[in-house]
Amino acid sequence: MDPNNSAIFEFVLTHYGEDYMYSILYILNFVFGSIAYKLGFARKLPLLKNVFVYIMLAVGTYILTIFSIFGLPITESLIIISIVLGIYRFRLHQERKRKQSI
Structure with a gap:
């Protein structure tokens, strides 16, 4: 695998x-994975179940970070997913607000 495929990998490596x-890639992957989970998939859960979900997310992020080390664009993909889900949620909120005012 050529590590030049990932811009964030190169940025972290040079700086x-x-x-x-x-550590840096793990934190980035966990933060953007948590944002993607919260915007796209999260439901109201009791506290203990919510803690368990985030612990499992942390374990899964460990595996994703290994792929990031090999130069795959995992972090970039999580950033794009977070942006798309953020736009979707914003538009959904605007649409619900518009329907409520009618």
């Missing part, structure tokens, strides 16, 4: 070096 690469 922070190899020492903190995994």
Whole structure:
């Protein structure tokens, strides 16, 4: 795998070096994965179930970060997913507000 496929991988490598690469990519993947989960899939859950979901998300992010280390554009994909879901939720909110005012 050519690590030049991922712009964020290259950015982290050039600015922070190899020492903190995994930690930075893990945090980015977890943050954007959490945003994508919250915007697209989250339901009202009790606190304990919600904690369990985020723990499992953290475990899954570990695996995604390994793919990011190999240069796959995982972080970029999570950013795009978060943006698209954010736009969708915003438009859905606007549409519901418009229907409610009619």
